Amino acid sequence: QVQLEESGGGLVQAGGSLSLSCAASGRTRSAFAMGWFRQVPEKEREFVAAINWNGGTTFYADSVKGRFTISRDNAKNTVYLQMNSLKPEDTAVYYCSAKMGSYYYIRVYEYDYWGQGTQVTVSS
16 A cells, blocks of 8 residues: 655745645555646546656646646655646646556556645635
């Protein structure tokens, strides 16, 4: 089992920045791909960014490409999401996810583990 805990959400004005962190604990010796998703009420959870097991490959949703950066520090079992130039439409609960594997994954059903989520609110 792997436990994930997000932190770093909050309220920011449009154009501002936030940095999210996701700390993994438990069975972390295996290679894990990591991802960030987000969800607003009454909508499906949507893909934001993904990173492969060693951080060598990343992938982004078109809506955040060029503004968000995903990274990881395996020594700390932590993955990050740096969010710049935030827009009101980025407002959502952001979830960290993990999947045992060396590649990267972009679909909700591909992930095995999920954090509880952290709220990001961008005011206009």
